[in-house]
Amino acid sequence: MDDKYMLMIPGPTPVPERVLLAQANHPIGHRTAAFSEVIAEVTENLNWLHQTENNVLTLTASGTGAMEAGIVNFLSPGDHVLVGCNGKFSDRWAEMSEAFGLNVERITAEWGQPLDPEQFREKLEADTNKQIKAAIVTHSETSTGVLNDLETINRHVKNHGQCLIIVDAVTSLGALNLPIDRWGLDVVASGSQKGYMVPPGLGFVAVSEKAWEAYETAKLPRYYLDLGMYRKATEKNSTPFTPPINLMFGLQTSLRMMRAEGLENIFARHQRVTKATREAIRALGLSLLAPDDAASTAVTAISSENVEANRIRSVMQKQFDIELAGGQNQLKGKIFRIGHLGFVSDRDLLTTISSLELTLRELGHESMTPGAGAAAASRVFAQS
Numbered sequence: 001m002d003d004k005y006m007l008m009i010p011g012p013t014p015v016p017e018r019v020l021l022a023q024a025n026h027p028i029g030h031r032t033a034a035f036s037e038v039i040a041e042v043t044e045n046l047n048w049l050h051q052t053e054n055n056v057l058t059l060t061a062s063g064t065g066a067m068e069a070g071i072v073n074f075l076s077p078g079d080h081v082l083v084g085c086n087g088k089f090s091d092r093w094a095e096m097s098e099a100f101g102l103n104v105e106r107i108t109a110e111w112g113q114p115l116d117p118e119q120f121r122e123k124l125e126a127d128t129n130k131q132i133k134a135a136i137v138t139h140s141e142t143s144t145g146v147l148n149d150l151e152t153i154n155r156h157v158k159n160h161g162q163c164l165i166i167v168d169a170v171t172s173l174g175a176l177n178l179p180i181d182r183w184g185l186d187v188v189a190s191g192s193q194k195g196y197m198v199p200p201g202l203g204f205v206a207v208s209e210k211a212w213e214a215y216e217t218a219k220l221p222r223y224y225l226d227l228g229m230y231r232k233a234t235e236k237n238s239t240p241f242t243p244p245i246n247l248m249f250g251l252q253t254s255l256r257m258m259r260a261e262g263l264e265n266i267f268a269r270h271q272r273v274t275k276a277t278r279e280a281i282r283a284l285g286l287s288l289l290a291p292d293d294a295a296s297t298a299v300t301a302i303s304s305e306n307v308e309a310n311r312i313r314s315v316m317q318k319q320f321d322i323e324l325a326g327g328q329n330q331l332k333g334k335i336f337r338i339g340h341l342g343f344v345s346d347r348d349l350l351t352t353i354s355s356l357e358l359t360l361r362e363l364g365h366e367s368m369t370p371g372a373g374a375a376a377a378s379r380v381f382a383q384s
């Protein structure tokens, strides 16, 4: 049957019809008063979503572009940076930092495990000469479904005093509480195709006053991603370059929807769906990669000893029109991932779990009670 496609990957995420329709409007001139009004509203709502009074700047870029802006604007060649590495996206920070000639020290954890904040504390406390310029952390590591303990790592960074904290919040912004001002996060990068419920194409960077001070002396080359230009333009409800007007219409609508739902409700919905997913997966006799106390509320990574992960994805796609994500790098073929981020409801998850059970049965995974997955998820929904 056509048009029953379900996107259950950790980005791009499903887009509400209201957002799609807003994007279907004819573009307007980006130097007009009407578009300035769009920017003004979007900027105010981005500050609300980020829980910050810092500048939140919008770029025409995917999440990686926002990450790159987070490096080139605040650091200089040879700067010593600590990078937490426990998955594909956190590794990307290290690769990117090396590409820009930074002196990268990796703090690693096995894929599927969270970073150990103690290792950050030791390095930062030992740095009495204040050579470490930034600690770079991926909050929700999408490749493994692991949530890193950003709050504790950030506390150690704050005790250091001078070091910036630079955060990839690509799959945590809008999926769990990230109080930027309360925690004092310096640079926070994210992208539209995740918790924002907008198609890919917009990147966001929140920048603290302390980061702006570093900007003044940072020497890495920058031009299109020079955030100073974005700050100036945004203060005048404008953009330095031609923005993707129609994505901005979509973002305006999605932010209104998020405000109507409320931050607490958005976070609670993500938590509920995450818990239901994990309970259902256990009930189906499959394994969860991330431990319970470090589970991302955006994505759950799953392995099965009996059934090859990509065969599961293939049957889910062909038979039920449900797209699941695969494993990346060394986890390719070993895990599959259910995205439950953004515009995802209890109903979407129940449908996914029931379809997964039928898929597993077809692939010969017999060791489950019929309906066990949906029953486990329903129990979570009934309680919350």
Ligand SMILES: Cc1ncc(COP(=O)(O)O)c(C=O)c1O
Pocket: 010, 011, 062, 063, 064, 065, 089, 138, 140, 141, 142, 143, 168, 169, 170, 171, 191
């Ligand atoms: C945690 C994380 N960081 C960075 C990225 C890269 O974002 P993009 O593909 O939008 O460049 C992703 C994309 O999935 C991600 O999940």
